[in-house]
Amino acid sequence: MNEKCKYIDTCPLRRTISVIGKKWTLLTINAIGYHERLRFGGLMDILLDISPKALSDTLKELEAEGLIKRESFAEIPPRVEYVLTNDGTELRDSVLIPLLNWVASRKGKSEESHQVCQRLPVPMWVYPAQDHITNH
Numbered sequence: 001m002n003e004k005c006k007y008i009d010t011c012p013l014r015r016t017i018s019v020i021g022k023k024w025t026l027l028t029i030n031a032i033g034y035h036e037r038l039r040f041g042g043l044m045d046i047l048l049d050i051s052p053k054a055l056s057d058t059l060k061e062l063e064a065e066g067l068i069k070r071e072s073f074a075e076i077p078p079r080v081e082y083v084l085t086n087d088g089t090e091l092r093d094s095v096l097i098p099l100l101n102w103v104a105s106r107k108g109k110s111e112e113s114h115q116v117c118q119r120l121p122v123p124m125w126v127y128p129a130q131d132h133i134t135n136h
Contacts, residue, residue, distance in 0.1 A: 019065050024050055024058045026096055029084065032068060033092040037083045067091060 020026055024047065031046045032038050038046070043055055050058075059082060062068040067088035073079040084092065 019061060019067075020091070020095075022058070022061075024054055025062065026099075028055070028058050028062065029067060029088055029092050030096055030100070032082050033084050033089060033096075037071075037081045039079070039081055043082070062088070 020029075027047055028043065031043055035042070035046075040052075040055065040059075043059075044050065044052065047055065059068065059070070063070050066085055068082050069085050071081045071083060073081070
């Protein structure tokens with residue numbers, strides 16, 4: 001009855017949770033989705049306390065999972081921007097935005113979190129109207 005499934009390590013839900021459950025993943029997806037496209041420096045500005053290595057690792061993993069796309073432009077100096085893929089947009093719209101809306105409805109219940117959010121250039125708990133999107 002309590003046999004372990006032999007496919008548990010390849011379970012799509014387990015894999016998805018292992019990716020989106022990491023500290024910076026959902027915040028990175030939300031920031032890119034909010035702005036439509038962002039450069040590395042813009043993400044560093046928005047995510048505040050993330051280290052360059054942690055951001056780089058997060059971006060590589062999100063790209064490998066097909067949630068973001070890295071776009072390189074042949075310019076001097078080189079320019080790289082990150083955008084959500086269709087899968088990344090669907091994840092943000094179906095999971096993250098409802099979660100952010102839930103957090104927003106509770107914002108008075110955690111003053112400490114609320115004050116941290118107030119430091120952000122983008123209120124991360126707000127699902128913006130499209131005309132408020134700006135690029136970094």
